Amino acid sequence: MGQLAGSTIRGASSKNTFSRDGLQDSRLAIELAHYRAELHAWLDANHEKLAPPFLPPGTLDDHIAQMQRVKSILFDAGWMQFGWPEHVGGRGGSPMLRTELGAALAERDITHPGLYSLIEVLVPTLIEFAAPELAAEVVPRLLSDAELWCQGFSEPHSGSDLASLRCRAAPDGDARTASTWVINGQKVWTSLAQYSDRCVLLTRTGPADSRHRGVTAFFVDMDTPGITVRPLEMMNGNLEFAEVFFDDVLVPTDRMLGELNGGWSVAMSILPYERSSCFWQRIAYLYKRLQRLVDLAPHDDRAAEVVGHAYLQLHAVRARSRATQHRLAETGTLGPETSIDKLLVATAEQTTYDAVRRLLTGMVEMDDSAAGEVWRSEYLYSRAATIYGGTAEVQRNIIARRLLGLGSDE
Amino acid sequence: MIDPDERALMEETVRSAIEGALAADEDADIDAVLAQLGWREMLRDEPGDAIDIVFNALGATNATATALDDVILSALGREPRADLAVMLPRFAAWDPPGQIDADHLHAGSLATARAATAGEILVVCGPASEPWTVTIPMTVLEVRRVRGIDPDAGFRAIRAQGNAAGATRLAATAWQSAVALARRAVAHQIAGATRAILELACTHTKERVQFGRPIARFQAVRHRLADALVAVEALEATLGAVREQPSPDTAALAKAIAGRTARTVVAHCQQVLAGIGFTTEHPFHRYLKRTIALEGLFGSADEIVLDIGRQLLAERRVPTLIQL
Numbered sequence: 001m002g003q004l005a006g007s008t009i010r011g012a013s014s015k016n017t018f019s020r021d022g023l024q025d026s027r028l029a030i031e032l033a034h035y036r037a038e039l040h041a042w043l044d045a046n047h048e049k050l051a052p053p054f055l056p057p058g059t060l061d062d063h064i065a066q067m068q069r070v071k072s073i074l075f076d077a078g079w080m081q082f083g084w085p086e087h088v089g090g091r092g093g094s095p096m097l098r099t100e101l102g103a104a105l106a107e108r109d110i111t112h113p114g115l116y117s118l119i120e121v122l123v124p125t126l127i128e129f130a131a132p133e134l135a136a137e138v139v140p141r142l143l144s145d146a147e148l149w150c151q152g153f154s155e156p157h158s159g160s161d162l163a164s165l166r167c168r169a170a171p172d173g174d175a176r177t178a179s180t181w182v183i184n185g186q187k188v189w190t191s192l193a194q195y196s197d198r199c200v201l202l203t204r205t206g207p208a209d210s211r212h213r214g215v216t217a218f219f220v221d222m223d224t225p226g227i228t229v230r231p232l233e234m235m236n237g238n239l240e241f242a243e244v245f246f247d248d249v250l251v252p253t254d255r256m257l258g259e260l261n262g263g264w265s266v267a268m269s270i271l272p273y274e275r276s277s278c279f280w281q282r283i284a285y286l287y288k289r290l291q292r293l294v295d296l297a298p299h300d301d302r303a304a305e306v307v308g309h310a311y312l313q314l315h316a317v318r319a320r321s322r323a324t325q326h327r328l329a330e331t332g333t334l335g336p337e338t339s340i341d342k343l344l345v346a347t348a349e350q351t352t353y354d355a356v357r358r359l360l361t362g363m364v365e366m367d368d369s370a371a372g373e374v375w376r377s378e379y380l381y382s383r384a385a386t387i388y389g390g391t392a393e394v395q396r397n398i399i400a401r402r403l404l405g406l407g408s409d410e
Numbered sequence: 411m412i413d414p415d416e417r418a419l420m421e422e423t424v425r426s427a428i429e430g431a432l433a434a435d436e437d438a439d440i441d442a443v444l445a446q447l448g449w450r451e452m453l454r455d456e457p458g459d460a461i462d463i464v465f466n467a468l469g470a471t472n473a474t475a476t477a478l479d480d481v482i483l484s485a486l487g488r489e490p491r492a493d494l495a496v497m498l499p500r501f502a503a504w505d506p507p508g509q510i511d512a513d514h515l516h517a518g519s520l521a522t523a524r525a526a527t528a529g530e531i532l533v534v535c536g537p538a539s540e541p542w543t544v545t546i547p548m549t550v551l552e553v554r555r556v557r558g559i560d561p562d563a564g565f566r567a568i569r570a571q572g573n574a575a576g577a578t579r580l581a582a583t584a585w586q587s588a589v590a591l592a593r594r595a596v597a598h599q600i601a602g603a604t605r606a607i608l609e610l611a612c613t614h615t616k617e618r619v620q621f622g623r624p625i626a627r628f629q630a631v632r633h634r635l636a637d638a639l640v641a642v643e644a645l646e647a648t649l650g651a652v653r654e655q656p657s658p659d660t661a662a663l664a665k666a667i668a669g670r671t672a673r674t675v676v677a678h679c680q681q682v683l684a685g686i687g688f689t690t691e692h693p694f695h696r697y698l699k700r701t702i703a704l705e706g707l708f709g710s711a712d713e714i715v716l717d718i719g720r721q722l723l724a725e726r727r728v729p730t731l732i733q734l
Contacts, residue, residue, distance in 0.1 A: 291728040305716050307722050308715035308716060315648060316647065323647050396632065396633040396636035397633075397636075399639055403636075404635055406616065406632055406635065407624075409627050
């Protein structure tokens with residue numbers, strides 16, 4: 001570019017020389033394209049074996065059984081292990097291979113994207129914070145059908161303000177030498193607790209007012225005496241979430257994840273994958289739901305406007321999520337900027353189901369067919385998109401302070 | 411494509427060259443600044459990067475140039491030059507601006523300020539799928555300066571009547587490609603402008619004190635600015651998708667998202683800029699007017715969304731367009 005192309009600015013690099021990043025990027029693109037092609041060919045060939053054996057909408061029990069069945073088939077065929085490191089039984093490769101698998105399962109209606117994405121939320125945490133032998137033992141069990149895990153973070157008095165959590169873990173003896181910890185307290189919004197074999201649990205180990213400095217994470221077996229699970233019925237009729245009560249629950253010290261009082265970084269480590277791979281899977285599913293809506297919608301300009309608007313939101317969040325995942329692959333970390341992804345996903349999801357209500361007259365409100373049940377359940381669930389995983393308001397607070405540099409709001 | 415570091419350096423170079431010129435003379439000839447930087451050579455060699463960098467800088471600095479003419483000319487396979495202007499589609503639309511009826515040409519639409527100085531203007535005619543071009547000497551045209559909402563943007567209204575015997579046929583996809591590239595350019599200009607608007611608003615809220623503290627401390631203010639940033643970053647992501655996977659579809663989506671983003675960012679930032687933002691003493695009003703004018707070039711957001719929705723319904727297919 002004239003001056004810009006001259007030696008002062010563009011240096012000695014010739015125009016056609018790829019940068020190192022560019023080369024890595026194109027290698028990754030090739031790896032992903034190959035994987036995608038092979039995966040979809042295999043899924044096509046095994047279509048009948050993988051399809052849900054029940055008619056929609058199906059109960060939560062049906063969906064859990066289906067997910068475990070599919071995990072088992074995929075694990076035996078070797079697909080579940082791609083993208084995970086070899087030291088936990090994986091086959092290596094880019095984490096984006098996992099994203100491709102999850103998205104393929106979601107868009108083919110093989111597994112429920114919300115349930116399946118728990119793998120993506122919990123396994124990276126175990127890999128980063130559990131003792132290596134423990135991670136090597138349990139990760140393959142979650143990747144296959146042997147186990148399900150849950151995440152015990154929120155409490156009745158600690159929702160948006162997670163650092164105020166109270167569920168107490170006390171050492172049996174001196175904190176530095178104790179071989180056992182005793183847990184007492186309550187969790188809520190624990191997804192699938194009633195089905196789970198283990199729980200990644202955040203506890204209070206510092207003084208009551210120690211906030212994020214006094215939190216410790218444990219990997220707790222759910223069949224330990226003293227744990228009581230009470231499922232909560234959601235407005236769409238599902239029992240996906242539960243309350244979990246801990247009464248003198250004994251946990252061995254070797255189940256501590258990370259350092260004593262280092263639980264906050266365990267909690268934060270979940271965000272990068274929850275907000276990259278899981279979002280991509282959710283977005284893939286939303287495209288399929290918009291496709292279904294387009295199949296059924298009337299052919300008029302009002303419908304065109306509504307569908308076009310939803311498509312715009314989906315495209316924006318897909319583009320954003322793609323960039324986020326490539327940044328994660330390059331830098332190995334993500335930060336407060338994922339609050340933007342979170343808000344965009346929530347908006348896209350709610351816009352998609354608002355479009356359903358506007359164009360399929362009476363479907364959500366009055367239709368008792370199986371299709372009506374599915375749309376209704378998903379419509380109601382979409383209302384929570386601005387609430388779970390950190391409310392939209394908390395995301396905006398983070399954006400204002402951390403990304404816009406507007407300082408503290410206190 | 412140019413690698414990210416080099417690109418950032420070039421963005422900075424173009425932006426500071428334009429800012430320097432405007433600081434010295436607010437009526438500086440920005441086309442001359444771009445020519446000096448080698449804009450047309452880069453447009454020939456690396457069209458995508460050239461467009462992204464230059465139009466983002468034009469948006470960020472709220473500068474007026476006629477580089478859009480060069481973008482369209484090069485997309486149509488013509489050599490861009492300062493004395494050849496281009497007739498733009500009608501405001502909010504993207505059909506070719508001219509029509510030919512039995513050798514008679516008539517056209518009425520907009521052009522950039524280049525129409526005031528160029529010797530000739532290129533007019534694309536006919537249905538978008540069967541485009542023709544005619545080059546007409548400016549002397550036989552009616553040209554009127556458009557004040558409109560943004561007199562500084564320099565738009566001209568043009569009417570042309572005459573013999574179309576010299577018209578030449580373009581490739582069937584030529585106009586579609588030109589629209590895609592022009593949309594990419596305008597969407598980048600809006601992206602640059604909305605980032606600049608947000609910076610102005612953030613600066614104001616940190617300095618403006620009411621009730622004994624900067625208004626940036628009030629959550630109502632912070633949330634508006636957060637929503638503005640979400641919109642800007644979403645737009646930038648869709649422009650990244652255009653760079654990775656350039657096509658008429660990704661460009662159309664980016665342009666529609668640019669229009670929506672401009673509305674969101676302008677509304678939130680105007681509200682927090684409040685009184686001072688309503689005066690001409692603060693630069694905000696220039697950006698507001700420019701983004702409103704730009705939103706109508708090569709299709710308003712509403713028209714593009716309607717068009718996309720019609721396509722989705724007609725084909726009963728919702729393509730994902732971009733892959734990981």
